[in-house]
Amino acid sequence: xxxxxxxxxxxxxxxxxxxxxxxxxxxxxxxxxxxxxxxxxxxxxxxxxxxxxxxxxxxxxxxxxxxxxxxxxxxxxxxxxxxxxxxxxx
Amino acid sequence: xxxxxxxxxxxxxxxxxxxxxxxxxxxxxxxxxxxxxxxxxxxxxxxxxxxxxxxxxxxxxxxxxxxxxxxxxxxxxxxxxxxxxxxxxxxxxxxxxxxxxxxxxxxxxxxxxxxxxxxxxxxxxxxxxxxxxxxxxxxxxxxxxxxxxxxxx
Numbered sequence: 352x353x354x355x356x357x358x359x360x361x362x363x364x365x366x367x368x369x370x371x372x373x374x375x376x377x378x379x380x381x382x383x384x385x386x387x388x389x390x391x392x393x394x395x396x397x398x399x400x401x402x403x404x405x406x407x408x409x410x411x412x413x414x415x416x417x418x419x420x421x422x423x424x425x426x427x428x429x430x431x432x433x434x435x436x437x438x439x440x441x
Numbered sequence: 442x443x444x445x446x447x448x449x450x451x452x453x454x455x456x457x458x459x460x461x462x463x464x465x466x467x468x469x470x471x472x473x474x475x476x477x478x479x480x481x482x483x484x485x486x487x488x489x490x491x492x493x494x495x496x497x498x499x500x501x502x503x504x505x506x507x508x509x510x511x512x513x514x515x516x517x518x519x520x521x522x523x524x525x526x527x528x529x530x531x532x533x534x535x536x537x538x539x540x541x542x543x544x545x546x547x548x549x550x551x552x553x554x555x556x557x558x559x560x561x562x563x564x565x566x567x568x569x570x571x572x573x574x575x576x577x578x579x580x581x582x583x584x585x586x587x588x589x590x591x592x593x594x
Contacts, residue, residue: 441535
């Protein structure tokens with residue numbers, strides 16, 4: 352099962368855990384698995400259309416999925432999926 | 442009185458230097474907090490992906506590397522700093538709109554007043570609350586020193 356690294360802002364929904372386990376062979380599956388395990392994450396990761404929220408960046412290991420296959424990017428059982436906040440301002 | 446933001450001396454110097462190094466653009470970086478004390482004991486200066494004097498973006502890859510590094514040191518990413526090159530060290534509407542985490546500290550280094558002005562805020566549901574900044578003099582034993590080569594992401 353891949354590990355998923357959560358940003359601090361979402362750890363309130365995982366009982367404080369920074370890294371959790373999730374099921375799935377694609378990023379979309381992993382996000383769905385997370386939302387099933389931690390219902391508080393529903394709506395925090397994906398838009399109603401099923402895309403990643405603009406304020407969330409998703410990496411598989413060291414790669415930004417925007418430069419791979421997006422949420423269809425394959426996830427190996429020993430991969431680490433990282434959900435990162437978009438940090439920006441003016 | 443809100444709880445102060447306590448910065449280790451080396452972190453304070455590093456973030457102010459990084460903001461000057463970034464001119465004429467805004468500079469930015471991430472802050473590592475010791476969860477036991479709540480003190481900022483590490484600093485990850487990053488590139489400003491926006492390369493702009495008006496806005497900043499911390500590269501997402503740098504966030505990932507900083508998060509992994511902080512975890513390896515039993516620290517947490519607990520804030521972000523950036524410079525305002527010509528305006529005061531107060532959150533802009535863009536800063537408030539885009540603040541990702543109500544638990545984070547938002548440090549702004551104002552460079553428009555001749556001397557650097559370091560101020561810190563919490564931003565919760567669009568509300569800005571300033572908190573005092575305290576610089577802690579510490580020894581190598583008292584703080585975590587993040588080596589230059591790993592801290593510049």
